Amino acid sequence: MNRSTATDWENEGGASGERPLDAIFAPRTVAVIGATEKAGSVGRSVLWNLISSPFGGTVHPVNPNRRNVLGIKAYKDVAAVPDAVDLAVIAVPAATVPGVIRECVDAGVKGAIILSAGFRETGPEGAKLEQQVVEQAARGRMRIVGPNCMGVMRPHSGLNATFAPRAARPGNVGYISQSGALDMAVLDWSRKENVGFSAFISVGSMLDVGWGDLIDYLGDDPHTKSIVIYMESIGDARAFLSASREVALTKPIIVLKAGRAEASARAAASHTGTLTGSDEVLDAAFRRVGVLRVDSIAEVFDMADVLSKQPRPRGPRLAIVTNAGGPGVLAADALLEHRGELAELSPESTAALNALLPEAWSRANPVDVLGDADAxxxxxTIEVLAEDPGVDGLLAILTPQATTDPTATAHEVRRHAKILGKPLLAVWMGGESIEEGTKILTEAGVPTYLNPGTAAHVFTLMWKSSYNLQGLYETPRTPVDDATGGFAAAREQAEAVVAEARREGRTILTEAESKRLLAFYEIPTVPTTVVQTADEAAALAESIGFPVAVKLNSTTVTHKSDVGGVRLNLFDADAVRGAFRAIEKSVAEHVGPEAFQGVGVQPMIQPEGCEILLGSSLDPEFGPVILFGAGGRHVEVVADRALALPPLNTTLARRMMEQTRIYTALKGIRGQRPVDLAALERLLVRFSNLVVEQRWIKEIDVNPLFASPDRMIVLDARVIVHGPEVLADDLPRTAIRPYPSQYASPWTSTRGEHVMIRPIRPEDEPLMVAFHATLSERSVSFRYFHAMKYSARVAHERLTRICFNDYDRETALVADYRDPETGERKILGVGRLSKVRGGSEAEFALLVSDQFQGRGLGTELLHRVIQVGRDEHLARIVGDVLPENVEMLRVCEKLGFRLTRQLDEPVVRAELAL
Incomplete structure (x- = not known):
């Protein structure tokens, strides 16, 4: 029996077709509350902008003291407006705004833009006003942009709900900003540079509508080709990351984040805490979801322009073609400074260029075609380099010389404006003589710059953007966890260790306890046993075998070496006894005898391989953060580290390592064998599981972790947990929702097959390829409402969208079956629940392998999908079913769905209120 609905995997739209923010961005009726004729006032400016730039809707001034404003009839309040108001633009004193919002909600207004200032930026009283606004808006589910903002423009429709002195030009850039002053400057700059916008949005303090809402909206907007953001604060980190991850693959998201210089390391009790800075975390967050961060307004719009015209490079290798050596060197310097690479010419390319170019050509990259080069x-030359597989992008540099024809050369270069998978940039240097050539290239879609350094930097930013996006949907290696997506036993054992420490009022775990936590997650550690007397230490050392190390065991001291709490390379029992007594005495002198709780004795591991620092700490905006880098005693001085947001998979673990210099050593240098990088990736994923699952842990320091070609082992570890003042509801959550293992549990079919039903994972892509091979044409047609070729169904670009779930937005449950005879794993069925953005509704989809139909799996999957919907606090789930798919209709009826069909509709609508 086939279980299938019409809802396609890629469909994210709602049932009604309306978008949540249409009341703000596509209103039919606008009320300007605080409209006035006072010259220079905000109320007058916004009213004039709305009526002087027709957007196809009606504008009503609201002012209790006037009968008309600017010749338009005015109303005493929004309730008196004769039309149903979609959008209220509010320009009244802050103290009156809560009352105005109350009146708007009572009148059924669904959207508001609060231009007024005087809220949280002014202190506690302003914050109290904001809270009152939130409470009133919640009554009617009203969405609010602002307060303390400039407003919203939609140049293509003519909507200008701002007090800006001039409107933005229509274009394809969606602009979002937190700075009204900067917005004014950008508007002036854009008109001078002829840059157009699909939307121009000033968000102010983001009381309600935030980055995630706006990125989602512009992601669906056909006029928007790229999204640029000026950001001062992140707001709802999870919403921002979730929306960015979904949209960035199809529309570039470019962010200019203020405050880089203000970000500094925060003091903490561990190396990790001192090294984690919010700005570094922000970079890691952007990298995780494919967002490109830049450092200036010029770069923002350079990247919006180039990414809309040229393909992203597949790698960092640039080939430079120039008719002058100096500019080529400048480009190369800028390229290398910004972590790009000069492409190494292949023997075939070199031979072709030898035949093409004069004897005196550079014979290397940059390729100097000499000053007398004609078009x-x-x-x-560009044609030869474009064919070189070692070239990821090309830069053409022209300087006017005696025999140079910039216009003819531009005509020749424009023939290569579209090179499959390889961007082409140009630098036409000079003044009046190059203007026509620059115009030719620009019209052909070849971004042109005035100096070589800028162009080379733009290429490195393009590669950075491409690198970030590649990581979004790169299928990880074999999963390291069990079928439920976590280590259930490890989780319980680790929780017990942490709980015991908190019961004792402690925030610091001993080294032995910290190592036990790591061992539960299969992270290898040097075994450590705690003893309380010198004789016990000596006896234990003899049983272990010499040499040994003896370390302070303390529930209050975090850095043992600072108080003389470490003794290494002890070769006999007397040395161990002496070490015990020396540590006890030193600790008593430094911090007091109560800090000494015995010692830990462990075998002395001879250092081999690379010393690695591994840790986690909390960021105030993004929650838990994982750190990887060079370890050892001088970790703060070396400062070679990378950060990442959990949860990790093996792909993300490798990409975090790639950000560090020590990664080069891990791959093997000077004839040394490389570390088992695949094993290190898996270790990092297990560490990520620990960080995600043990929410009472505040910080973890693992330093050093020795990694060699033959093994990995932790020599020292330290864990800090939250104190008794922290409540469960106060625990920070991960910025990216982790694998929802609570939805995984076994099930037995009507024929006795044992199946694990669990949320899908990125690693499941190969299993999904095999699953689609088991589907009949009938199943496929019932599922998608049309025939779809196998090759199209299993294309990597499509399957990654299915397997890489954002669990905040969707959950696909797979039936994972392991053949008891062969051990082969198969996916037998998939049920998916996709939330409709901006509402409390979700759409379901279902598909079961033909070979496994008729065994109750479809019913079980849909039953579990319903339970997921309830657990996620949804109001209802819906789906469409073909009328001839009677089996699916029966299942829906059995589980309580209401089935309806309109006469003009080809499908049956299945709806279940939760």
């Missing part, structure tokens, strides 16, 4: 020489 054809320039063009043919």
């Amino acid at each position: 054809q020489r320039f063009g043919r």
Whole structure:
């Protein structure tokens, strides 16, 4: 029996077709509350902008003291407006705003833009006003932009709900900003540079509508080709990351974040805490979801322009073609400074260029075609380099010389404006003589710059953007966890250790306890046993075998070496006894005898391989953060580290390592064998599981972790937990929702097959390829409402969208079956629940392998999908079913769905209120 609905995997739209923020961005009726004729006032400016730039809707001034404003009839309040108001633009004193919002909600207004200032930025009284606004808006589910903002423009429709002195030009850039002053400057700059916008949005303090809402909205907007953001604060980190991850793959998201210089390391009790800075975390967050961060307004719009015209490079290797050596060197310097690479020419390319170019050409990259190069020489050189597999992008640099024809050369270069998978940039240097050539290239879609350094930097930013996006949907290696997505036994054992410490009022775990936590998650550690007397230490050392190390065991001291609490390379029992007594005495002198609670004795591991620092700490905006880098005693001085947001998979673990310099050593240098990088990736994933699952842990320091070609082992570890003042509801959550293992549990079919039903994971892509091979044409047609070729169904670009769930937005449950005879794993069925953005509704989809139909799996999957909907606090779930799919209709009826069909509709609507 086939279980299938019409809802396609890629469909994220709601049933009604309306978008949550249409009341603000596409209103039919606007009320300007605080409209006035006072010259220079906000109320007058916004009313004039709305009526002087027709957007196809009606504008009503609201002012209790006037009968009309600017010749338009005015109303005493929004309730008196004769039309149903979609959007209220509010320009009244802050103290009156809560009352105005109350009146709007009572009148059924669904959207508001609060231009007024005087809220949280002014202190506690302003914050109290904001809270009152939130409470009133919640009564009617009203969405609010602002307060303390400039407003919203939609140039293509003519909507200008701002007090800006001039409107933005229509274009394809969606602009979002937290700074009204900057917005004014950008508007002036954009008109001078002829840059157009699909939306121009000033968000102010983001009381309600935030980055995630706006990125989602512009992601669906056909006029928007790229999204640029000026950001001062992150707001709801999870919403921002979730929306960015979904949209960035199809529309570039470019962010200019203020405050980089203000970000500094925060003091903490561990190396990790001192090294984690909020700005570094922000970079890691952007990298995780494919967002490109830049450092200036010029770069923002440079990247919006180039990414809309040229393909992203597949790698960092740039080939430079120039008719002058100096500019080529400048480009190369800028390229290397910003972590790009000069492409190494292949023997075939070198041979082709030897035949094409004069004897005196540079014979290397940059390729100097010499000052007498004509247009054809320039063009043919680009053609050769474009065919070189070692070249990821090209930069053409022209300087006017005696025999140079910039216009003819531009005509020749434009023939290569579209090179599959390889961007082409140009630098036409000079003044009046190059203007026509620059115009030709620009019209052909070849971004053109005035100096070589800028162009080379733009290429490195393009590669950075491409690198970030590649990581979004790169299928990880074999999963390291069990079928439920976590280590259930490890989780319980680790929780017990942490709980015991908190019961004792402690925030610091001993080294032995910290190592036990790591061992529960299969992270290898040097075994450590705690003893309370010198004789016990000596006896234990003899049983272990010499040499040994003896370390302070303390529930209050975090850095043992600072108080003389470490003794290494002890070769006999007397040395161990002496070490015990020396540590006890030193600790008593430094911090007091109560800090000494015995010692830990462990075998002395001879250092081999690379010393690695591994840790986690809490960021105030993004929650838990994982750190990886060079370890050892001088970790703060070396400062070679990378950060990542959990949860990790093996792909993300490798990409975090790639950000560090020590990664080069891990791959093997000077003839040394490389570390088992795959094993290190899996270790990092297990560490990520620990960080995600043990929410009472505040910080973890693992330093050093020795990694060699043959093994990995932790020598020292330290864990800090939250104190008794922290309540469960106060625990920070991960910025990216982790794998929802609570939805995984076994099930037995009507024929006795044992199946694990669990949420899907990125690692399941190969299993999904095999699953689609088991589907009949009938099943496929019932599922998608049309025939779909197998090759299309299993394309990597499509399957990654299915397997890489954002669990905040969707949950796909797979039936994972392991053949008891062969051990082969198969996916037998998939049920998916996709939330409709901005509402409390979700759409379901279902598909079961033909070979496994008729065994109750479809019913079980849909039953579990319903339970997921309830657990996620949804109001209802819906789906469409073909009328001839009678089996699916029966299942829906059996589980309580209401089935309806309109006469003009080809499908049956299944709806279940939760």
